Amino acid sequence: MSNMRNLVASTVVALFVGGGAMAYDKWKGAEWVVSPEQIAEAKAGGNAGYQSAPGTVAVRPIRSEIADVLPFKWLLYGVAAGALTFVSLRKKKAA
Template sequence: MSFIPRIIVALVVALIVGFGFMYYDKKTGAEWVVSPEQIAAGNGSVETRPGTVAVRAIRSEIADVLPYKWAISGILVGGLAFFMLRRRNA
């Protein structure tokens, strides 16, 4: 495969993987320990562990790292796709 189509395919694959991880993390609530939806459903408070009540949403410790996870995984898989589509000599 020539160079330009390899670049295009690698970019598309990288975007699909990066946005896929983002969608999965947003869908599973990886950003929150206690989400705003849980607070609303619990009528203003949620028991996080025995004897502890949360009245505000609590962000996860890994919430700030998630965008790096999405970007790095997209770049790595895009690079792998670019490498795998190279023309091999017989």
């Protein structure tokens, strides 16, 4: 029964850490260099597009170079946290 408890606890920790990493990246906007919201705000303000640097105007959303790797990062964080939890919960052998 102890192994089942350890597996459940490890799964819960893995989901929590992976979901937390995903939420943090979504909150920071790691998927976009120029997001659709930024372009919409700029167009609502009367500009042609979002000015990311002096002299450069983006009229389309630009995805980040690491956007395709983010799900693997979240998965890796979750698996690492789950494995660490599973190893730390096992019974210690008496010396």
